[in-house]
Amino acid sequence: MEYSYYHRRLNTDAVGRYDVTPLFADPGVFDNLVTDVGRPAPGDCTHVAGVEALGLVLGAAVARDLGCGFVPVRKGGKFPLRDEDLHRRQLTDYSGRTKTLELARELVGEGDRVFVVDDWIETGAQMWAAAHLVEDAGASVAGVSVLRAHRDERTRDLFERYDVSSIG
Numbered sequence: 001m002e003y004s005y006y007h008r009r010l011n012t013d014a015v016g017r018y019d020v021t022p023l024f025a026d027p028g029v030f031d032n033l034v035t036d037v038g039r040p041a042p043g044d045c046t047h048v049a050g051v052e053a054l055g056l057v058l059g060a061a062v063a064r065d066l067g068c069g070f071v072p073v074r075k076g077g078k079f080p081l082r083d084e085d086l087h088r089r090q091l092t093d094y095s096g097r098t099k100t101l102e103l104a105r106e107l108v109g110e111g112d113r114v115f116v117v118d119d120w121i122e123t124g125a126q127m128w129a130a131a132h133l134v135e136d137a138g139a140s141v142a143g144v145s146v147l148r149a150h151r152d153e154r155t156r157d158l159f160e161r162y163d164v165s166s167i168g
C-alpha cells in the first residue's frame with residue numbers, strides 16, 4: 001500500500017510524534033501494515049527486533065509474518081535481568097529527554113541477521129541505539145523498516161549506515 005492509504009486513517013500530517021494505533025485496531029489495515037513493513041526484509045533475516053513500546057506490537061507481528069524469531073528492544077529497567085546480562089545504550093530522542101534502551105544478551109548473537117522495526121523515526125535516536133544494540137550483541141542489522149521516517153540532517157547517519165525503508 002502507498003503511504004496515503006495509511007495517512008487517510010491517521011488523521012494527522014505529522015511526520016514525528018503521532019498515534020499509529022488506529023492502524024492496529026482495524027484488522028485489514030493492520031494486516032497490510034505488517035506486510036508492508038516486513039516486505040523489505042532480506043530472505044536471510046533470522047530475527048525481527050522491535051523497539052518498545054509500539055515497535056513491539058508491530059515487530060512481533062512482522063516476525064510472525066516472516067517466520068522469524070522476535071527480539072524486544074526494551075526501555076531501560078524493563079528486563080528483569082542483571083546489568084551484566086544486558087546490552088545498554090543511552091540516547092536523546094525527539095522529546096529532548098535522555099532514555100535508555102536495552103537488549104538481553106542471550107537473545108541474539110554472532111551469525112544472526114536482525115531486521116529492526118518501529119512505528120516511526122523522527123531524530124533516529126531510538127533506531128540508531130536499537131541497531132547498535134544488535135551489533136553490540138555480535139549480530140548484524142539486516143535492515144530497518146518503519147511506517148514513516150523523517151529524512152534530514154538528524155537522520156542522515158542512520159540512512160547512510162543502514163538500509164532504512166519506510167512506507168512514507
Ligand SMILES: O=P(O)(O)OC[C@H]1O[C@H](OP(=O)(O)OP(=O)(O)O)[C@H](O)[C@@H]1O
Binds near residue numbers: 092095119
Ligand atoms: O526518531 P526518534 O526521535 O528516536 O523518535 C522515534 C521514537 O519515538 C517513539 O517512541 P516513544 O519512546 O515515544 O514510545 P512509544 O512507542 O511508547 O510511543 C517512536 O515509537 C520511536 O520509537
